[in-house]
Amino acid sequence: MAAEKQVMVIGADESEQSQYALEWALDHFFKPFGGDKAPFKLIIVHAKVQVSTAVGLAGPGAAEILPIVEADLKKSAAHVTEKAKEFCASKSVTDVVVEVVEGDARNVLCDAVERHHASILIVGSHGYGAIKRAVLGSVSDYCAHHAHSTVMIVKKPKTKH
DSSP, X not given: OOOOOEEEEEEOOSSHHHHHHHHHXXXXXXXXXXXXXXXXXXXXXXEEOOHHHHSXXXXXXXXXXXXXXXXXXXXXXXXXXXXXXXXXXXXXXXXXXXXXXXXXXXXXXXXXXXXXXXXXXXXXXXXXXXXXHHHHOOHHHHHXXXXXXXXXXXXXXXXXX
């Protein structure tokens, strides 16, 4: 009987940093094993922003704009997930589960680790300085402290000119 694969969760969004983290993980954890023969089950998770977070609910016209914003958020999530699936397929990784979960990315990713009993979470890093991290918050920093798994933060190297 074959051993059960460990679960790897990768956070995905529309950023270049997220795409690089996915590429890095595939190249280092899947490609050496021939794609689907890797010792990990791959789950890609995209956190879709809640409409109420994207649009203030007060004020005239809010009811009319909410369906438009919701449609745009769904379209964006579909784009992110399709791009991730296509990229995995290009690296011969077809045994992948892609999820879209509504909520704050920090909570969505930590919850995904728990729900799937993941042994590793991989997230991209925007490389914010201390002030921006303090003001905006950092998904990778939050996950590093709260996810109940190993957390790998992948930062894209700066290109030399």
